[in-house]
Amino acid sequence: MPTLGPSSTIPNDARGAAIALGKFDGVHAGHQAVIASAHQAAESLGVPLGVAVFEPHPFRFFNPSAPPFRLQNASQRVRALSELGVDDVFELGFDAELAALSDREFAKLVLRDLLGVAHVSVGADFRFGKGRCGDVESLTRLGAEFGFSVDAIQPIGGAQKISSTHIRAALERGDMDAVTDALTRPWAIEGEVLQGFQRGRTLGFATANVALGEYARPRLGVYAVRVDVGDDVLLPGVASVGVNPTVGALPEPLLEAHLFDFSGDLYGQTIEVELIAFLRDEAKFDSLGELKRQMTQDVIDARRALIGS
Ligand SMILES: Cc1cc2nc3c(=O)[nH]c(=O)nc-3n(C[C@H](O)[C@H](O)[C@H](O)COP(=O)(O)O)c2cc1C
Numbered sequence: 223m224p225t226l227g228p229s230s231t232i233p234n235d236a237r238g239a240a241i242a243l244g245k246f247d248g249v250h251a252g253h254q255a256v257i258a259s260a261h262q263a264a265e266s267l268g269v270p271l272g273v274a275v276f277e278p279h280p281f282r283f284f285n286p287s288a289p290p291f292r293l294q295n296a297s298q299r300v301r302a303l304s305e306l307g308v309d310d311v312f313e314l315g316f317d318a319e320l321a322a323l324s325d326r327e328f329a330k331l332v333l334r335d336l337l338g339v340a341h342v343s344v345g346a347d348f349r350f351g352k353g354r355c356g357d358v359e360s361l362t363r364l365g366a367e368f369g370f371s372v373d374a375i376q377p378i379g380g381a382q383k384i385s386s387t388h389i390r391a392a393l394e395r396g397d398m399d400a401v402t403d404a405l406t407r408p409w410a411i412e413g414e415v416l417q418g419f420q421r422g423r424t425l426g427f428a429t430a431n432v433a434l435g436e437y438a439r440p441r442l443g444v445y446a447v448r449v450d451v452g453d454d455v456l457l458p459g460v461a462s463v464g465v466n467p468t469v470g471a472l473p474e475p476l477l478e479a480h481l482f483d484f485s486g487d488l489y490g491q492t493i494e495v496e497l498i499a500f501l502r503d504e505a506k507f508d509s510l511g512e513l514k515r516q517m518t519q520d521v522i523d524a525r526r527a528l529i530g531s
């Protein structure tokens with residue numbers, strides 16, 4: 223999907239929506255509350271429901287060499303938003319031109335001229351415009367000037383407020399129950415299956431390898447997983463997220479998923495791997511025989527962890 227800029231145009235029937243505006247990386251329970259507020263406005267105004275997101279993530283734009291941190295790729299976000307009943311997702315290209323707009327210019331050029339919004343819902347701590355100059359108060363004032371209503375939604379989750387930062391911290395601890403609760407769905411890595419060193423099949427555990435790319439790094443180790451190999455059926459399996467110290471460490475952690483009771487060819491296909499439960503930390507074994515013994519045990523542990531999940 224091409225990203226939109228202040229000089230883009232959108233189809234006429236997509237204009238005039240009630241939108242939720244933000245980064246929405248993860249589409250977690252807190253984001254869902256903001257989108258529900260826009261949904262209500264869309265229904266009462268009789269207009270489409272839209273979500274406007276920034277792509278790339280503004281943090282990435284300002285910190286090009288920061289470590290990977292994303293909870294979702296752009297197509298996972300679009301799918302999660304469609305499941306909430308969102309009619310249109312507007313990806314606003316976050317570049318030097320957009321970053322330089324003042325809060326008033328953003329409201330005028332993007333919200334009024336480009337999208338023609340009827341309503342905007344944001345999180346209460348939403349900031350926008352050059353140097354984060356705009357906030358809910360200025361957005362509300364600009365809405366009155368440019369003809370849209372504004373709602374700001376307080377964070378949900380009480381003292382332990384649900385946030386992308388809190389989810390990333392839970393991923394680093396391997397606390398997949400906390401991650402799944404906050405996201406309202408398991409965390410999943412989507413990517414193309416790459417060629418590895420072909421050692422897996424000789425060990426008796428063929429593994430479909432997916433690069434982590436822009437995804438946040440979860441705790442390194444072994445997980446019980448469910449894998450969508452492209453037909454919306456979830457296949458059970460066990461996966462390692464690690465650098466494989468036993469066979470000579472990789473420069474970057476890699477996701478390797480072994481699917482139970484499966485023997486197809488997945489190279490080049492896009493698969494989505496849901497990390498359901500953390501089983502153990504990655505270890506360096508003295509021999510391939512010991513690694514293989516542990517992997518056999520991992521399969522048993524993963525099968526058990528997947529029962530009832
Ligand atoms: C369930 C599972 C657990 C694994 N645990 C470890 C581990 O603890 N230490 C390690 O060095 N590699 C571990 N690995 C990675 C293997 O070293 C790797 O899959 C194997 O070398 C095949 O690599 P290849 O796909 O590049 O051929 C694990 C892999 C799987 C599927």
Ligand SMILES: Nc1ncnc2c1ncn2[C@@H]1O[C@H](COP(=O)(O)OP(=O)(O)O)[C@@H](O)[C@H]1O
Pocket residue numbers: 415416417418419420421422423424427428429430431479480481482483484485486487488489
């Ligand atoms: N049960 C399975 N789980 C995962 N991948 C499998 C399975 N059966 C066959 N495959 C295929 O085998 C490939 C992995 O084989 P492997 O020997 O581990 O090589 P690689 O080093 O490329 O990971 C996968 O990418 C997939 O195409």
